[in-house]
Amino acid sequence: MVNRFILNETSYHGAGAIQSIASEVKGRGLKKAFVCSDPDLLRFGVTQKVTAVLEEAGLPYELYSDIKPNPTIENVQSGVAACKACGADYIIAIGGGSSMDTAKAVGIIVTNPEYADVRSLEGAVETKNKCLPIIAVPTTAGTAAEVTINYVITDAQKNRKFVCVDPHDIPVVAVVDPDMMSSMPKGLTASTGMDALTHAIEGYVTAGAWELSDMFHLKAIEIIARSLRGAVENTKEGREGMALGQYVAGMGFSNVGLGIVHSMAHPLGALYDTPHGIANAIILPTVMEYNAPATGEKYRDIAKAMGVEGTETMSVEEYRKAAVDAVRNLAADVGIPQNLREIVKKEDVQFLAESAYADACRPGNPRETSVEEIKELYLSLL
Structure with a gap:
């Protein structure tokens, strides 16, 4: 069996890393940026930290902020039109998953116009051309979209999210600057941080996991477990730890897949506009219990990485419970x-279960499942 691993060409980490953007742009001979960032980041002056770097270096840009928390087909299509109209030859994505997912879809369609309907990008699509070069600057410590080959778009007409997997969409440069995350409120820090933990845990137990991905995921669990509480309290150490931990998780899961936590979370975002991190965080412990019989000894490793002591002498039942309890x-x-x-209306559960079963993340789940079993998982959370 051949395992493929894809990462950014270049990444910068640490406070003040955004200052590296100007030299990267000039070194690559890029001319004009299409800056994708959401309205809230503009309102609170976060986007301007990056555009100030461009202005100082005399680098032209066009700003695009028609981005929703769960970006839609229409957001993407209007972004494609705006990007083409301004003559940009690269994209700077500033924000969380919403900005970066929009940027990826826009960048792919500009160079592969046959996918202008957006829906045809669902799944593992083999586009012909690399997207416009993307420089990704995360402002949340969760999605790791700056290092993944995935993005998620909402089809508002059908009340569903669809996952796109394409090696051509990975940003060429990731700039992971914890200073860009310092303005996140507690609730957002918590939910995006639990999203990152979900990536690490699902990536560690997914059907496609192997030694190289395991290395990233276990380290990510360890970093996140020791950092998230501090990040929520806005400590320097917590912010820096989460900035790194979520990126390390992304290095892994982007290459091996996820599972039904994400499959179940995606329909909640599409139907109720539930923040993705909140949905993942609520669902994760319950799905961990469900998946436990199909995970071998991996929950012992998870429990230990979460800081649980004495895992070496625990029985299978004990260390599996310890891992789930640590996450809870x-x-x-x-x-x-x-x-x-x-969040969930009982009358919607059948639709949610069918949507989750059809989701692109479901085949990676370590335990075989069904619509009926997913339905029972939703009901157990009501």
Whole structure:
């Protein structure tokens, strides 16, 4: 069996890393940026930290902010039109998954116009051309979209999200600057951080996992477990740890896949506009319990990485419970809701289960599942 691994050409890490953008742009001979960033980041002056670097270096750019928390086909199509109209030859994506997913889809369609309908990008599509070069600057510590070959778009007409997997969409440069994340409110820090933990845990147990991806995922679990509480309290160490931990998780799962936590979270975002990190965080412990019989000894490693002591002498049942309890405790400590009662309507559960089963992440789940079993998982969370 051949395993493929794809990462950024270049990445910068640490406080002040955004200052490297100007030299990267000039060194690559790029001329004009299409800057994708959401309206809230503009309102709070976060986007301007990057555009100030461009202005100081005399680098022209066009700003695009028609981006929703769960970006839609229409957002992408209007972005493609704006990008073409301004004559940009590269993209700077500033924000969380929404900005970066929009940027990836725009960049792919500009260079592969046969996919202008956006829907045809669903799944593992073999586009012919690399997207416009993307420089990705995350402002949340969660999605790791700056290092993945995935992006997610919402089809508002059909109330569904679809996952696109394309090696041609990976940003050429990732700039992971914890200073860009310091303005995140507690709730967003908690939810995006739990999203990152979900990436690490699902990536570690997914059907496609192997030694190289395991290395990234276990380290990511360890970093996130020790950093998230501090990041929520806005400590320097916590912010820096989460900036790194979420990126390390992305290095892994982008190359091996995820599981039904993400499959179940995606329909919640499409139908109720539920923040992706919140959905993942609520669902994760329950799916971990469900998947446990199909994970061998991996929960012992997860429990140890989460900081649980004495895992070496625990029975299988004990270390599996310890891993799930450690995740539940972390979620509770950072203020994540414990169930879906305030989100899901019981009459929607059948539709949600069918959507989750059809989701591109579902085949990676370590345990074979069904629509009916996914439905029971949703119901257990109500």
